[in-house]
Amino acid sequence: MENNELNSPGYEIPDDMKSVVSITTLDKIYNWGRRSSVWPMMFGLACCAIEMIATAASRYDFSRFGMEVMRPSPRQSDLMLVSGTVTKKMAPTIVRLYNQMPEPKYVVAMGACASGGGPFKEGYNVVSGVDKLIPVDVYIPGCPPTPQALINGLIKLQELIDTQSLKTVRWYQKGELAAVPVPVLGPDLIYPKDIPAIQEAGKEA
Amino acid sequence: MSDLDFTTRFPTGVVADERKGYEGYIVDADKLVEFATALRDEFGFDYLSSVTGVDYINEGKLEVVYHAYKTTGGAGLVFKTQVDREAAEVPSLYNIYPGADFQEREAWDLMGIKFTGHPDLRRILLWEGFEGHPLRKDWKEPYFEEDVKPFKSRWPEGDFHRAEDKNPYGANVQYPDKFDPEKWQPEGEDALYGSLAKYQTTDESGLVTDHITVNLGPQHPSTHGVFRIAAKLNGETIVNLKPVMGYLHRNHEKIGERNTYLQNMPFTDRLDYLSSMSNNFGYALAVEKLLKVEVPERAEYLRVIMAELTRIQNHLFAIGMFLNDLGAFFTPSLYAIEERELILDIFEMVSGSRMMCNYFRFGGVVRDLPEGALEKIKGLVLDRLPRKVDEMDRFLSENEILRSRTVGQGYLSAEDAIKYSAAGPMLRASGIPYDIRRADPYSIYDRFDFDVAVRYNGDIYDRYYIRLDEVRQSLRILEQAIKDIPEGEILSGKPQYTVRVPAGESYGRVEGPKGELGFYIVSDGKANPYRYHVRAPSFINLTAFGPMCVGLKVADVVAVLGSIDIVLGETDR
Amino acid sequence: MYGKGLIKGLGVTLKRFVNTYLDDLKWAGKRYYTQEGLAHRSSKDANGIFTVQYPEEKLPVPEEFRYVPFLVYDELEDGTHHNRCTACGICSKVCPPQCIWIERATDPKTGRPKQEPAAFSIDLDICMNCGLCAEYCPFDSIKMDHDYEIAGYGRTVHHLDELLKPASYYDEIRPLNSAREAAIRKEKEEAKAAKAAARAARAAKK
Ligand code: SF4
Ligand code: SF4
């Protein structure tokens, strides 16, 4: 971390003040604060979760990025690291967990399974990527992504946070933020958005 | 197996299986219970290892396949029952071998075989209300493309597309004809909660107490993944408990039946994803039995070395996570994971991946040790690991918090362990010295000098400590293996990507870190297995979980679960 | 005695803490951000702190390391590129989750298939990094990459232009493998040339 990383260019700060004073924008300091304390939810789905644990452990140690505070409760986390295969049986729970996370919240799809279905995609109980359920910010390919690849993805997330502005982020817009509709376990997984189409198809059959 | 003679005991109803490549006996469904009772009480096959089904659609039959063993050692016995596909009803063996509980539920869930007399026949991996029984050969999933791989759409006119773009709903779903979501009533969890029995107790003073239901998971820090426990509590004491799984059911078997034999190898990595090398081992053994290929000497040694390293890193991880469950939050596991990392470095060097090794091939292994790998293994096995294991032992095993949480808790008696088909460290911690490496040796395990770790108290502490014992025994095996490893070939024959496997059935089993890992394969002579079933130790060990927890407090349930050491990839497959 | 375990445990951590600094002294500043230091920290003698300071220092990956597949092209002397892939389709047949799509090129004049791919796509959101494609490709064309820093803001599908990488890159990441394969290729070519020469000689005799 550079001392004057926060500074906006174009402002002269006397040398003896450099270590204590920064001139910056609100956006920058807000982003800096958030990007340095992204708390992931302690939430593992499959094989990738083991690599996530390895990343949290002492060898790769993502507490160097201020991410060590892993909370099992969605209420206390900023980041949902979807580490593994999203199954249909688990899908309603995942959406519910996402809805319970307070804003600002981010989702990282770790591994092939979470990004797009993965090797088990053709299976009858597998959702083709968690972005079918909730919005995803960063995708990390790999099966499993090695701990270094995961950290690389988390750095990408920090870069994404750096580009956001208080004025445009969705959680400071007027009006309520709509919750993501929770799919239902029926004869197969029922996505609420599909209900009219299913009824239509049912009539024809 | 030839010394067994059932004809005098069962003049009718039991015949030897004469199909080419098959073995064992076919038992009439109405004789099944009688046969199993005799098997257990008269012939000494006290351990029912695996129950599964095969759908012979061309003959219109469903076959239930049972594998039974003697816990005193020796080869196993296979027996089967055939029923009509349309009216698939088989008497349940639950009362004779309670270890059949979850496996029968799985066969009902995935194949639609009804086990009459089973006390709680619900779906286990999928949810109540799911349409169809997916492992039946005529059941097709939403992304179904072809019966077998490789798919024709990939080459030579491979036009890239995503499967979801072809599905009318843009997702991996399909609904039955005339299905109307508005009229449909969710089944919910009534069956589960109903099976937990809602009742009240009245204490001496006449106070009526309602039992309450508590759910742990599927998102809970103590469940090692997406696993759920539904418990009935009287105050703080557990009166009934049912594990709920399937949250990671990835349809391994259905996909496996479409894959070619080789293509299944990397998929087995993802079963018990902590110990991919052992999974490879079991699968390779099962297919090699059918292929009848020899494995070169050096490859056998490499296999053993990798399998034992896998056992060590699995147990280290299990111990670390188990202490997590006890509340020693993360510190012991950080130390354990450190040693594991060093072993993973070796795997990465040898196989290319830290976790998903895909290292075994039919008739050998994929590549030889690269330069420097053997030195690394030697350094770890001879120097570092013994030191570190002793250190863990010194600091953890005598710790009074650990002892007071674990000694005498979560008791599983030897009889119960056998009854519930518990395997691996769980069985051995209850005093049954049953280790497949010794009881029914495979590969070259008969050459090594090692002891079968066994402990007699059957409590959580023993299940923790036996893992340290086993690590020490594995180190002993490794020492001998790295000393004796010869030079030479590592694969018999040329590397091939299609193998023709003769028709027949085979069951390959290894002593995985979690217990007996078995692969049941039925081949019809084609390039892909007709039936591919995994006997998953994590799954079957959970059968004893409920009974073990009755009478304990909720916090101890977590410790019991940690001491069983499950991996969800294998539990749910 | 209660509390003994606690003290013992804290002792382990303290020892570890002290060891880190002792080792730092021994290595006199070379322990971090150097390859030797990193190798030491991931060897059996590792003592004290164990952390790899990714991204400032990166753990070197072994030669066999596999991440995602890529295609190799040769740089010919005249500056053009020659794609090694002949669109034989073996990799797409062997791929377990079937995530390789290959469209074989056709000769626009004759309409017959050509020995090169017109399109080649790998869906990295399905690929299980198993390495079977690289293992069975008979033309040493598809290989497993070492580059794991490919996280992005969308799904990842690699088409021909992302997949193709020069042979020099392959030689760099897998020197032993590529040397071995080159030797086999050379041997085969020589055998072929010898055969052709023999045939020519025989023909000349007649
Ligand atoms: S991407 Fe691979 S390693 Fe990760 S969960 Fe899926 S199968 Fe497992
Ligand atoms: S990459 Fe290799 S195996 Fe695949 S089509 Fe090209 S030449 Fe054939």
Ligand code: SF4
């Ligand atoms: S690495 Fe495996 S999954 Fe990936 S493209 Fe190659 S064969 Fe297919």
